[in-house]
Amino acid sequence: MTMNMRDWTISLLFTSVITTLVANLIGNHMSIAESIPGVMILSAIAFIGIFLGKLIPLRIPAIVYVILTGLLVASPISPISQPIIDYTAKISFMAPITIVGTLAGIGLNFKSFISQSWKMVIVAILVFTGTFLxxxxxxxxxxxxTDTLDSF
Amino acid sequence: MKNKEQYQSIGKIIKENYRLYLAALVIVLVAELIGLKKLQIGSALIIIYPMLFAILISVLLGPDIFRFFKEKESKNASSLVLVAITPFMAKVGVLAGANLPKLVDVGPGLAFQELGHVGTIFLALPVAILLGIKKEAIGATSSTCRDKDYGLICHLYGANSPEARGALSIYIIGFLIGTIYIGFLASLVASMNIFHPLALAMASGVGSGVMMAAASSTLATIYPEYADQIVMLAGASDMLAAIVGIYFTLFISLPLTRKMYYWLEPRISPKHTRETKNMKVGS
Known part of the structure; x- marks a missing residue:
């Protein structure tokens, strides 16, 4: 991905930021004003993570840096963990993914999808069933x- | 000055994509208004949530069916997926940070269940061979064939190899059918009541962010009392899969798939005729 941070930020603003506010309003009944701090915090974490991914020359997917940044700022060692947890709790985890499905759907090459054989469809189903099960x-x-469940 | 030549101006980017942004907003709006639907099929509770409606609507509007979106917009949308998924990943990270002590407790379990990725081989490879699929089966069943896995197979065998064609098939089918199916599978397995919700949550990390989102949101709706932990564990499992997945495919699952393929193919493939012919000539 060669997108620079400025283009990345514009793309995020016009896709995820706006639609997450809308989705959280309709799907989660949270007013836009109440959602704004949470969406901004999540976007900032995403920005920092992607930026770190550009700086660090390891061949790890940039998404991993985003998760790790989120983990770090919300962990007990972070001085700002409580406000971050409280504000982002107002954003349902379903709200930011509707736009992901939308963009992935628009980007799907349907022609190459229907040109796949039924045999491969069966194999695909089994690949996902096998991994999950x-x-x-x-x-x-x-x-x-290990009785780990007791701690939950 | 150089910068201006190198990068498009902000106005130009918006001008090129404004239709895409607006249409995506409308699709999200419609999908959210349809909302979460629950279907009871037998004992399984099937959850259809806005993301799945959004996928279906946008595929229909794409350049191959109703042609609302142009080819160029479709390409741009693909590259925006990786941008738009980051706030969800940030949310997963925050949930993990807030539950860090629990995550540390369950860490060894997470690492252990990653080995379950070999499940692709044992279930899918024999069936692929029985269906008469040749070397394509190696690429197709050695992993869940997400971006990085497909890249790896191309790198090892070449983009035009049968192995890469097989991986590409699963990559393409996986996005549309896989995303819808994994949510359904999660509901179905949950309804059997064999597994703890948190075990299912860990299993949701199949190596694709969209599929992880599909499976974990379904589980979180079925088990609201564990919702946060489910999303947190599914995310952690997916993160682990993203970090170690490519090495796992390279050093464990791909060699295993090849071994099994060359052992099974002569025995069960309906299209394996070469060897029997040679034997007849020999005798």
Missing amino acids: IQAIFAQVFLNL
Whole structure:
């Protein structure tokens, strides 16, 4: 991705920022004024994460830096963790993903999708079923063996 | 001066994409107004939420069906996906930070369940071979074939190789069917009551942000009392998959897939004829 930070910020503003406010209003019944601080905080974390991804020359997806930035500023060692947690709690986690589905849908190359054979559709279904089920089994076994669930 | 030549002006970017921004806003609005729908099918509670409606509406409006969006806008939209998903990832990060002690407790479990990514092989590879799929099966079943995995397969085998074609198929099908299906699968498995909600949450990290969002939002709706932990764990699992996933594919699942393919293919593929012919000639 070669987008510079200025273009990135404009893109974020016109896609995610505006639609998340709308989605949080309709889907989560939170007024736009109440949503603004939370959306701004999430956008700022995203900005810092993407910027770090550009600075750090490791071959790790930029998304990972965004999650780690969010983790750091909301963790107990952060002096501003409480306001960050409180304001972002007003944004439902479903609100920011509607735009993601929208853009991914617009970007889908439907022609190459329908040119796929039915055999590959079956294989794809099994690929996702296999990953999900085996991971669930491994996770369940581990949780049972270690009693980690007690801490939740 | 140089900067002005290198980068498009802000006005130009907005002019090029304003239709896309406006239409995306309208689609989000419509999808949110339709809202969350719950369907009871047998014992399974199927959750259809705004993101899925948004995907369906926007695919219909795309350049291949109703042609509301032009080819260029469709390309721009693809590159915007990675921008627009970042606030959701920031939210996942904040939830993880707020629950850090719990995350540390469950950390070894998260690492352990990542090994479950080999599940793609054991279920999908034998069926692919039985269906008569040849080397495409190696690319298709060695991982969930998200961006980085497809890149890896192309790098190893070349973009025109059968392996890369197989991975590309799953990449394309995975986005549309996979996203819708994984939410359905999560509901179905949850309704069986075998797994703890948090085990299912960890399983939701299949290596794709959109699919993780689909599976974890479904689970969070079914188990509202665990909603935050579910999203947090699914996100952590997906993050781990993003960091170690490519190495996992390279060093563990791809060699395993190849071994299994070359062992199984002569035994069960309906299209494997070469060897039997040679044997007849020999005898």
